Amino acid sequence: MPVVTETSLRISSSAVRDALKRGDMETAERLLGRPYAISGHVMHGAKLGRQLGFPTLNLRFDRARPALGGIFVARVFGLQDTPLQAVASLGTRPAVEAQGRVLLETHVFDWRGDAYGKLVRVELLHKLRDEAHYPDLDQLTAAIQKDGDQARAWFAQLARQTTRDRI
DSSP states (O other): OOOOEETTEEOOHHHHHHHHHHTOHHHHHHHHTSOEEEEEEOBOOOOHHHHTTOOOEEEEOOSSSOSOOEEEEEEEESSSSSOEEEEEEEEOOTTTOSSOOOEEEEEETTOOSOOTTOEEEEEEEEEEEOOOOOSSHHHHHHHHHHHHHHHHHHHHHHHHHHHHHHO
């Protein structure tokens, strides 16, 4: 098969996996022609996020070892007519379980509703950091708050950039 390129990037599944592994979501998006996304039906979880003040949409991830993991700026489709801003964690949740299974947990900003059983698509737009273990729930809560603040700031910067590009 002939080599397909986008600008100077060679497009291949290996290149996409490599970009995802590095957390380079911008390159992965250029290679895919769209943001990397995970779709699935929202399932019940342990409700720890809700107890901490950050309710999450939980999606099981079928692969034992996904190409990427960590904390991401995200956008959620399927809950209303327009996409919703969010922060997401993809991984084994070392702060909660020692041997957890891979799960995508997504906290949607400023949205309340019943999403259980709904089919959603979560786009992972920008990696904030790797997963981490926290010695107690207070430190975990502070980290989640910081992640949410960083994700909101990322969206605000994107909006400013988009406004400048239109002018």
